Amino acid sequence: MHVAHLSLQDFRSYATAEVSIEPGVTAFVGPNGQGKTNLVEAIGYVATHGSHRASTDAPLVRQGAPRAIVRAGVVKDDRKALIELEINPGKANRARLNRSPIPRPREILGMLRTVLFAPEDLALVKGDPGERRRFMDELLTLRAPRFAGVRADYDRVLKQRNALLKSAAAHRRSPGPEVLATLDVWDSHLARTGSELLAARLDLVAALRPLVARAYEALAPASGAADLRYKSSLGEEELSTDRGQLAERMLAVVADSRKQELERGVSLVGPHRDELVLRLGELPARGYASHGESWSFALGLRLAAFDLLRADGDDPVLILDDVFAELDVGRRSRLAEMVAPAEQVLITAAVPADVPSELTGGSYTVSDGQVVRE
Numbered sequence: 301m302h303v304a305h306l307s308l309q310d311f312r313s314y315a316t317a318e319v320s321i322e323p324g325v326t327a328f329v330g331p332n333g334q335g336k337t338n339l340v341e342a343i344g345y346v347a348t349h350g351s352h353r354a355s356t357d358a359p360l361v362r363q364g365a366p367r368a369i370v371r372a373g374v375v376k377d378d379r380k381a382l383i384e385l386e387i388n389p390g391k392a393n394r395a396r397l398n399r400s401p402i403p404r405p406r407e408i409l410g411m412l413r414t415v416l417f418a419p420e421d422l423a424l425v426k427g428d429p430g431e432r433r434r435f436m437d438e439l440l441t442l443r444a445p446r447f448a449g450v451r452a453d454y455d456r457v458l459k460q461r462n463a464l465l466k467s468a469a470a471h472r473r474s475p476g477p478e479v480l481a482t483l484d485v486w487d488s489h490l491a492r493t494g495s496e497l498l499a500a501r502l503d504l505v506a507a508l509r510p511l512v513a514r515a516y517e518a519l520a521p522a523s524g525a526a527d528l529r530y531k532s533s534l535g536e537e538e539l540s541t542d543r544g545q546l547a548e549r550m551l552a553v554v555a556d557s558r559k560q561e562l563e564r565g566v567s568l569v570g571p572h573r574d575e576l577v578l579r580l581g582e583l584p585a586r587g588y589a590s591h592g593e594s595w596s597f598a599l600g601l602r603l604a605a606f607d608l609l610r611a612d613g614d615d616p617v618l619i620l621d622d623v624f625a626e627l628d629v630g631r632r633s634r635l636a637e638m639v640a641p642a643e644q645v646l647i648t649a650a651v652p653a654d655v656p657s658e659l660t661g662g663s664y665t666v667s668d669g670q671v672v673r674e
Contacts, residue, residue, distance in 0.1 A: 307371040328664045328666050331650060
């Protein structure tokens with residue numbers, strides 16, 4: 301799988317841009333603030349319908365423009381597809397596949413798969429649990445696009461349940477039978493959707509664990525062993541991945557937590573409260589890992605995601621946004637050797653010297669919003 305062409309209209313700093321890309325390594329080189337990251341961000345957006353730099357779509361639209369359009373020509377197994385996303389802040393986004401409208405944009409998830417590493421990924425190690433939950437859920441959706449719907453269903457149930465709890469807490473009195481009966485209904489919905497998401501996350505972490513350990517060892521062989529552990533709000537005991545058993549367990553823990561939830565007006569049990577714990581040796585990486593170790597761990601997570609997606613049958617497009625400047629010579633060389641065999645690697649760098657000699661291929665100079673092939 302690779303991106304053969306990228307077309308932008310009013311995306312970030314670009315009024316228009318047209319970039320042809322070959323398989324193999326392509327580097328976008330230029331000073332900071334010239335638009336390199338905007339190009340690879342657009343490709344990542346086509347794959348995930350989200351940005352690694354912004355939590356909403358509004359910053360993606362060029363100032364003064366009503367909308368942005370991103371088109372990507374994708375080649376997979378010698379078959380070509382044109383994916384188009386129209387980004388409409390505050391409104392519903394629109395999607396087209398081969399010029400034909402698609403009812404819901406998420407129906408084209410999986411047509412392009414990317415793994416993007418950027419400086420913002422330090423938050424995977426140093427940030428709050430929400431960053432790591434997002435990492436897991438985005439990877440689940442890349443592997444099986446139907447999980448976009450599972451996550452949307454869970455978020456809808458959680459929002460409704462929280463609204464009910466908040467309303468009950470605001471009245472500062474014991475809820476009546478009608479409220480409790482309604483809460484029972486939302487409890488069952490929470491257990492149904494939450495158990496499916498939780499089971500998938502547990503399977504994902506089990507698959508990622510050896511891949512992360514291997515990637516980290518290759519990047520930083522003298523820094524200790526990297527490990528992952530899923531910490532659930534359902535308790536410390538080992539959890540089955542059987543959805544029925546998980547749903548029963550969730551209902552039981554929710555029942556035990558009901559008094560607290562009614563007092564606080566918020567759902568205290570479910571995947572939205574879970575954590576992916578990262579460890580180096582015997583210590584948690586968050587708070588103990590050095591900057592270099594944190595950088596290598598975050599890279600290890602992304603490389604493990606790449607290996608997992610590759611094992612599903614296709615090489616995803618690997619995007620390394622301003623990565624090599626942060627690495628010492630040894631780690632830079634080791635990373636280059638690890639990613640060189642990928643079908644397509646897209647790199648951004650401030651200067652040509654930041655692109656390792658092991659990664660040869662096409663190159664573009666990016667300056668003042670102009671993308672010029674070298």
